[in-house]
Amino acid sequence: MSEFTHNKQERVNALAHFAREMMATTNKVRLVKANEKLIGEVIPSEVIALFDILVKENDRRDYRILKTATNKIIHLFHLPLIAYPAIKPAKNSFLDVLTQNNTAMENLLKSMKAAIKILNQHPKDQQACADLKGKTHELQQFNKHYLIKENVLFPTLEKHWEDFHCVQLMWSYHDDIRQLMKALLQELNETTINLRKMNRLVGDLFFNLFAIRFREERILFPHILETIPKDVIHQMLLDSLEIGFPYFSPTSIADSDSDIFTNGTMVNLGTGKVSSEQIIQILNHLPVDITFVDEHDTVRFFSTPKKRIFPRTKAILGRKVHNCHPPESVHVVEEIVDAFKKGNKDQASFWINFKEDKILIQYFALRNELGEYKGVIEVTQEIAGIQQLKGERRLLDW
Structure with a gap:
């Protein structure tokens, strides 16, 4: 050996x-x-x-x-x-479902070629433009495939592989594909389509999607089947159901961890005692997403509100926070955490437009009674409705 x-x-x-x-x-x-x-x-x-x-x-x-x-x-x-004589994933297993979604994605790409050909011959053809826009919107659903990789597969590989850093490069390709889809839709919404730009975007999009599929099925998946235990791969399938697969999904599977909190133990919070079940209910009914990272930069907890803004799965628990962000933006998170540790800052706030929502993202440093750094919580909230508030609404007017 x-x-x-x-x-x-x-x-x-x-x-x-x-x-x-x-x-x-x-x-x-x-x-x-x-x-x-x-x-x-x-x-x-x-x-x-x-x-x-x-x-x-x-x-x-x-x-x-x-x-x-x-x-x-x-x-x-x-x-x-x-x-290479790769092991084939079992039917309806995690990697098989990802592969079947890849096939559905490729079939969708092939179905786009007719409209692309017509637009190159007749740039003002409204029906061809509408067809291509519709299929591009449908293609955007494939983003769930990448969300599953980033939030379920990648953190699992980080726990089991020493040489996991290649996933950061793949994540960067995911972001490129997302940007290409967005740019293509923007071009198709223009009054006059720039054919040269459209063809470049289409070419880059097709190339990247096919390239990532090849790297998944010929490099990543075979090595996973050779190195990751079957029960861990199956757990990734369960975790992926929380995000949802883009086109093909297996039949519903029961999660064996559903009874994790059943002992009813009371927890003293200083201002009251509540059970573990009550703590879960309180955190999950707040209109915010909460993620806790401890003083060692390790993800320890996240809430599960009814309306989640950004995807989270149990696969991220135990993951280093700098591995939970795209490589191009991770340095910002690291700067925030470093400032918290040094005591230079206690909070950082950002707000972005996400889909049709206005999202407020806030980071808060956690410190004990001695002022020692004990971690950070990320709180994410949709605030478009709050921004529109005017005047007053008294308690009795609810």
């Missing part, structure tokens, strides 16, 4: 050296020719280890260069990854 591990590490180191040279050299043909054997024998676990190294070396500075290199490098790995 040690000989195998040593040999794998040697190959991964060689692949990392090759990748660095690919990003630096202008004579890529010579470099590829010199590494034909290394490239031709690559397997999924080596690709994951390779990009774990490259992402850590990137240090979250600029994913654009790394993503450009990634596309070229994985293209070189295409044939050996296709030939």
Whole structure:
């Protein structure tokens, strides 16, 4: 076993050296020719280890260069990854459901081609424009697939893999796809469609969606089946039902953790004693999303209000907070937490437009009686209705 591990590490180191040279050299043909054997024998676990190294070396500075290199490098790995004898996921298992949603997504992309062709021939064709807009809106539902990966799959991999940093790169691709969908809809809503811009957006969107599917099914999923226990994979299926799959979903499955709070123990809160069940009811009926991160930057709790603003699943519990955000924006969260720890700040507030809502996001530092930092809570609230309040409404007028 040690000989195998040593040999794998040697190959991964060689692949990392090759990748660095690919990003630096202008004579890529010579470099590829010199590494034909290394490239031709690559397997999924080596690709994951390779990009774990490259992402850590990137240090979250600029994913654009790394993503450009990634596309070229994985293209070189295409044939050996296709030939790899991967384990097939069981029917209706977590990875099988993700795969079936990938197939539905690809079929939807293929159905968009007719309208795209008509618009290129007749840019003012209203029916073709309406068809393409409708299918693009339907394609946006596929975002649930990425939300499941980001909120269920990725945190699970962080707990079971040492070389999990490749998921941060994939998350960045997810954000690119979201932006492309949004930009395409904006262009289709213009009075006069810019065909050159539309075709560029469509081309980039198709390329990224197909590329991510290949990387999931030929790299990520095979390695998951080789390394993650079956019960953990099944739990990811249960957790994903809270978000919902975009197009294809398995039949409903009972969650074995539904009776986690049944002992009725009273908790002394200082100003009263309540049961664990009552605490849950209180927190979940507040009109806000609450997430608690302890003093070690680990997610420990989140509330489950009836109307959730951003997705949360139990898979994030025990996850480091800096892994819960896209790589391009995680530095902001880290700056906030660092300011709280140093005592420079006690709160930070932001507000954004999200879908049709106005969202207020606030971070509050938690400190004990001695002023020692004990964590942070994130409180998220929809405030459009609050902004519209005028005059007064007295208690008796409710």
